[in-house]
Amino acid sequence: MAEIGTLALILLATAVAGHFSARLNFPPVIGQLLVGVVLGPAMLNWVKPGSLVEIFSELGVVILMFIGGLESDLRLLKKYLKPSLLVAVAGMIFPIVGAYLVGQSFGLNHLENMFLGVIFAATSVSISVEVLKNMRQLDTPEGTTILGAAVVDDVLSIIVLSVLVSFAGNKIAAGNARPLWMSLLLQVAFFIVLFVVSRWGVPHLMRLGERWLIPVAETVMALILCLGAAYLAESVGLSSAIGAFFAGLAVGQTDFRQKVDREIEPVGYAIFIPVFFVSVGLNMTMTGLVEDFGLFAVLTIVGTLTKWGGSALGAGVAKFNLNSSSMIGAGMISRGEMALIIAQMGFNAHLLSTDNYSAVIGAIVVTTLMAPFILRAEIKHLAKNNQNSN
Template identity: 50%
Template sequence: MAFLGTLCLILILTTLAGNLSNRLGVPAVIGELLVGIVLGPALLNWVQLNSLVSLFADIGVVILMFLGGLESNLQLLMKYLRPAIVVATSGVIFPVALMGLTSWWWGFTPLESLFIGVIFSATSVSISVAVLKEYHALTTREGATILGAAVADDIIGVILLSLMISLLASQGIQMAGSQPALALVLMEQVVFFVGTYALVKWIAPYLMHLSERLVVPSSVTIMSMVICLGMAWIADIVGLSGAIGAFFAGIAVAHTPYRAVLADHVEPLGNAIFIPVFFVSVGLNMTLDHLVENLGIIVILTVLACVTKLIGCGLGARLSGFSNLSSTVIGTGMIARGEMGLITAQIGHEAGLLGGSDYSAMILVIILATVLAPLLLKQALKHMPTGRPEQAV
């Protein structure tokens, strides 16, 4: 029952912090992230990232991405699929190359440096989705490209992580647990996307229509959550982020007559409990262990974490025909890091590639980049024209 008090404290402080952030003209997610930093091990240490907080956070990111899919335009996503792939690819190359070289120059071994580059290659678009929703930019061409690039980025991240695990094994470094072959992982993901097409085309419309005929309160909302959680679970099984599965579940349900009803029902559920806990959990990951001795590399890598995605993804967008302003929006929308980076860092720590102080530094850089991302995205969005569903700037 102690968790109820923790949850109550989180909800009170995130509500106040979100209100203050909005009054100051700052994205509300910034206030919620800072609540996690203040409450967590970095400062007061009142709240720890235990299993219950992690569970609520996992549900929060799933609901957030489901809502993102619910508000997305599938035709727009398909229209900008090619530039999204270009953006994702260039946005992976730049961090791996520049952050890897910088780490090597700082004194890390070549293998450690490559691993650090891979840590910061993946984007966590969940926080960008919250900012895009707040500024009504999810259905713009920039928003569609960011969302499409996030899907491609997740797949590339899984490939890179699998390759790194294979490389570690070739160096005699054995990982705990068995790792599936890369070919098998890719085949499973192909099956996942084929199933996603079937879900959008046939399965979701049938299930949603069936749910309306059930004599159960909120049956339509319940069925939508079954689809959402089920897709998140399957995506996790095939090596993708559960957030990606939830995003496609939102797209599938959005192509049924129940879209407006679900937005009214699911969004209050997410914003009332689970989504604030997700943002707080990001801040709870931060610790200040070995901060002074690693301050130099933390500052350098934090700057590079932002710059490499901004330039890499922005260049990909520019090569795809976007204007400088649109390219900046797309670049800033891809800066945030998240679960894939944390997982990769943890693997490096378990393999002995990243010692305790280096591991803490990498986690801190991930958190700092994630905190800076919505601020930079908000500044870029301020210059975007409003009032059109598909911006061409």
């Protein structure tokens, strides 16, 4: 019964924190993350990581990634495929190299350095979308390129993370693990099966679900596909998030996309997703942040500049002018929930040590808070230059 009370406290605190975050024009995820820090061992010690929190947290990641796949617009990606690819790839290479070198300079091991790179290569476009909407830039070439690049970025980040998790799993489990070649073979087979089922099976399964004489039948079928894909991904050594994400992409290409999205969001955002973000904060300690302040500060600076500069360079290669390229780069800075998901999954897979966890989470939070202000400034700068040129 104590765990039920803990859950009630978490939901109350995240609702209040999310409300005030939104009032201050910050993403609600920041408030939810801070709830974990305040209620957890770092400060009040009222909530501790336990079985219920861990289960709800894992389901939160799966549902969040499913929604991310569901809302990814592949038609948009096809339209701006070339600039989106250039922005996404350049915007990943620079942070991966930059974060790797930062980790190396602070004495981290090779695997942990690689993982730092994956964390800071990720982009959370949801925060940038709000800024673009408010400033009426969402349907411009720059705004569309940011959205398309974010889709590519998410897919590439999840795939690279899954490879690292698989490698770490083999390394940690030692003799009990499958040979690496067998794991890679199973993972390739998984993607082939996933493609075939997504292309031809999912539309039929969704139509089958529509005939069930139960409430929200289509959403139940979508959740079965989501959880099934997440389970299969985990069983071949990949992260459950990648299965959920691609299941969301598949369902998103059917006629049931809007209905499922409308019905599944309340399930996720009412309970499971807030618990996930709180669980991230529960593992963070103020002592760890103070002790690793140097790593936190350098990661924040390098993470911001490499993502901004790398994405801007990719946009420049795609024939955008200097001001437009800078705006696109600014739109890719935000890490938000995507980086937090990767950090937490890597922490659970022993890719990130407890000693450095707080510094990494702190850097993600600060870059996320900075991103909307930088993007707003870049949009105004671009508009001013366009007026002057006219």
